[in-house]
Amino acid sequence: MPLLEGHTARAFDGDLSALHVHAVEMGGLVLDQVQLAISAYADWLRPQAHQVLERERQVNAYDRTIEAESLQVIARRQPMASDLRAVFAIDKVVTQLERAGDEAKKLAVTVLADSETRGFRPGHAMARDARQLGRLVTQSMRASLDAFDRLDEAAAAQVLRQDHEIDQEYAATLRRIMTRALEDPRLMHGVIEAAFMMRSLERIGDHARNVARQVLFILGH
Amino acid sequence: MERVQTEPVAIPKPAARTSQVLLVTDRDKTVGTITVPDPVFKCRDVNVHYGDKHAIKNVSIEIARNQVLAMIGPSGCGKSTFLRCLNRMNDTIPSAVVTGSITLDDQDIHDKRQDVVQLRARVGMVFQKPNPFPKSIYENVAYGPRIHGLAGDRVELDEIVHTSLQRAGLWEEVKDRLNQPGTSLSGGQQQRLCIARTIAVNPEVILMDEPCSALDPIATARIEDLMEELRQSYAICIVTHSMQQAARVSQRTAYFHLGDLIEVGETDRIFTNPRHKLTEDYITGRFG
Numbered sequence: 001m002p003l004l005e006g007h008t009a010r011a012f013d014g015d016l017s018a019l020h021v022h023a024v025e026m027g028g029l030v031l032d033q034v035q036l037a038i039s040a041y042a043d044w045l046r047p048q049a050h051q052v053l054e055r056e057r058q059v060n061a062y063d064r065t066i067e068a069e070s071l072q073v074i075a076r077r078q079p080m081a082s083d084l085r086a087v088f089a090i091d092k093v094v095t096q097l098e099r100a101g102d103e104a105k106k107l108a109v110t111v112l113a114d115s116e117t118r119g120f121r122p123g124h125a126m127a128r129d130a131r132q133l134g135r136l137v138t139q140s141m142r143a144s145l146d147a148f149d150r151l152d153e154a155a156a157a158q159v160l161r162q163d164h165e166i167d168q169e170y171a172a173t174l175r176r177i178m179t180r181a182l183e184d185p186r187l188m189h190g191v192i193e194a195a196f197m198m199r200s201l202e203r204i205g206d207h208a209r210n211v212a213r214q215v216l217f218i219l220g221h
Numbered sequence: 222m223e224r225v226q227t228e229p230v231a232i233p234k235p236a237a238r239t240s241q242v243l244l245v246t247d248r249d250k251t252v253g254t255i256t257v258p259d260p261v262f263k264c265r266d267v268n269v270h271y272g273d274k275h276a277i278k279n280v281s282i283e284i285a286r287n288q289v290l291a292m293i294g295p296s297g298c299g300k301s302t303f304l305r306c307l308n309r310m311n312d313t314i315p316s317a318v319v320t321g322s323i324t325l326d327d328q329d330i331h332d333k334r335q336d337v338v339q340l341r342a343r344v345g346m347v348f349q350k351p352n353p354f355p356k357s358i359y360e361n362v363a364y365g366p367r368i369h370g371l372a373g374d375r376v377e378l379d380e381i382v383h384t385s386l387q388r389a390g391l392w393e394e395v396k397d398r399l400n401q402p403g404t405s406l407s408g409g410q411q412q413r414l415c416i417a418r419t420i421a422v423n424p425e426v427i428l429m430d431e432p433c434s435a436l437d438p439i440a441t442a443r444i445e446d447l448m449e450e451l452r453q454s455y456a457i458c459i460v461t462h463s464m465q466q467a468a469r470v471s472q473r474t475a476y477f478h479l480g481d482l483i484e485v486g487e488t489d490r491i492f493t494n495p496r497h498k499l500t501e502d503y504i505t506g507r508f509g
Contacts, residue, residue: 006507078465080492080504220494 003151003218004086015073016086019066023090023097026062027145027211030097030104033059034141034204037104038134040111041197042127052108059101066094082220089214093148096214100141100207103200110197120190122197125180129173130194133201136166141208147215156219159212166205173198252497253486257285257473261425261456262307267321269302269311269480276302278480279321284426289448289457291471291488293464295508298477300460304428307458308344309337325425342369345419349431351411353403353418358395361403361414362386365422381421389417390447409440416447420455427451429459433466445470464504468492476500 004016033052040048070091073079079087113119122130140159147155174195181191260283269277277299284290284307292300302311309330311317323330330340342365353361362382365371372378382399386392391413395406403414412432419427429448433441448457448470461467467474468488475485476499484497495501502508 006502008506008508012506080464080468080506081495081501083505084493 003082009077012077012083015069015077016079016083019069019073019087019090022062022066022069023094024145024149026059026066026094026097027148029055029059029062030101031138031141031145033101033104034134035138037107038130038138038201041107042122042130042134044111044121046111049108049111052104053112056101056105059098063094063098067091082218085220086218089218093211093214096207096210100204103204103207106200107197110193117189118193120193122190122194126177126190126194129176130197130201133166133169133173133198136169137201137205137208140166140205141211144208144212144215148211151215151218153216153219153221156212156215160209160216163205163209166202170198170202170205251281251482252484252500255282255482255485257283257288259286260284261286261326263322263324263327264306265322267303267306267319267323269299269306269320270318271314272316276480277306280477280480280482282475282482282485284456284458285473286425286456287452287454288473289452289459289471291467291474292458292460292477293462293467293474293503294477294483295503296462297479299480300475300477301430303477303482304430304458304460307426307428308341308346310341310346312337339369342422343424344426344428345422345424346428346430347412347415347419347432349434351408351415351435353406353411353414355402355404357400358386358403358406358414359399362417362421365418369422371422385417385421386414388420388451389413390443390450391417407440409436409443412436412440412444413447416444416451420451424455426456426458429457431460431462434462441466464492476503478503 004020005013007013033055036048037052039045040052070087073087077083110119140162143155143162144159146152147159177191177194177198181188262284264283265281267277267280268275280299280303292304294300305311306319306323307325307330309319311319319331325340325343329335354364356364359382362385363372363378366378366381372381383392386395391410394410395401395414398405403411406414412435416427416432433444436444445466448459451457459467459470471488473485474488474491476483476491476495476497478499484491484495484500486496491500492504495504
């Protein structure tokens with residue numbers, strides 16, 4: 001990645017690359033969490049939900065580690081210009097990833113919830129809706145992480161251009177599940193919970209979009 | 222739910238990148254705005270030759286009142302040479318030839334009627350190594366006003382010495398030992414004494430050539446703090462090798478490279494998003 005390399009002090013290349021690589025690794029983990037959580041919710045798979053919760057600790061550990069590494073780079077290297085933008089943006093990307101991980105956790109917690117007002121398994125139609133929205137969201141997240149990995153401006157811009165598709169799908173999904181609640185008020189608790197789950201998915205899409213924005217920021221836009 | 226209704230955000234066109242940072246070939250033209258709203262100095266097409274060596278190449282820039290301009294660049298890039306053009310210090314080097322136009326308050330500083338001693342009072346200079354005269358603290362500051370006839374009597378001279386030392390942030394430290402030699406002070410104090418000596422003759426511009434490179438961080442911080450105060454009254458032009466210092470003290474930054482003025486602009490922008498690749502490479506430590 002030429003943008004982060006080429007310093008006279010070659011150790012600076014190593015510091016910046018390590019920061020970037022760790023953030024990309026965290027992105028891969030979070031993407032996996034999101035996919036697993038969607039599948040756990042749509043197919044109501046408790047073992048997968050457990051796995052999401054267990055790995056959430058790894059996500060948080062990445063968050064802390066990368067934050068510490070960023071601080072070190074700033075303190076030791078006093079980065080300027082594109083380097084400064086990169087350190088700043090990587091830190092923001094990590095925050096977005098951590099929050100996306102939190103949304104995935106909400107899906108998993110719902111699958112594992114066991115009470116009269118929580119933990120409603122979605123019916124076929126709602127599960128289909130969750131898979132459909134989930135597919136768009138994971139596509140967006142994969143594309144923005146790929147843009148972040150390669151610091152690819154065109155790919156990041158493409159993610160932003162397609163962001164409205166998630167918003168439209170989310171709006172349509174909400175309309176469908178609300179209609180079901182109106183048809184049968186006994187489904188109300190389940191519908192409200194499903195609406196929150198869709199909201200979590202839509203939020204993950206927002207975080208993916210924000211990652212793409214940070215890529216453009218690093219590149220000077 | 223409200224966000225669902227929003228339109229997709231406007232995306233910058235990918236092509237914009239090519240015109241963003243990577244201006245490498247256009248070496249004749251400085252990137253950025255060379256003019257300022259309230260210039261004290263206007264320099265146009267300034268060239269300096271030392272014999273065969275072309276040290277400054279067609280540099281045009283303006284220096285604003287009440288601002289600090291930082292000049293940065295690798296060793297030998299011409300930033301100190303350019304600084305020395307502004308008070309005609311290059312006149313003292315026999316092989317130096319300066320061409321182009323440099324005006325101070327719209328008056329040509331190379332005009333035959335221009336008194337160089339007078340010019341150097343209006344455009345004071347502080348050097349890398351503190352260089353107090355081998356005289357008392359008081360005499361160091363009083364010397365300039367005395368030879369320029371700025372004080373009518375001893376009371377007025379005392380007042381100038383007092384004010385200058387106070388503005389240089391040194392008064393409290395030296396008020397009880399004004400008759401001791403200037404050289405008895407610490408390095409940082411000596412540098413502030415030199416600044417007091419410079420401002421005692423009521424200049425318009427203060428030139429500083431790496432004024433902190435011989436000082437420790439605390440003395441450096443004092444000088445930097447002083448620069449912020451002094452710019453309320455003067456224009457300041459500083460040459461520094463410390464990018465962090467340039468970023469801290471200046472409002473505008475100029476980047477020199479092999480005698481060319483490559484880029485000039487707001488300090489806020491230069492250190493976060495420079496437009497010329499050479500500037501980017503230098504300030505991120507990728508030079509050469």
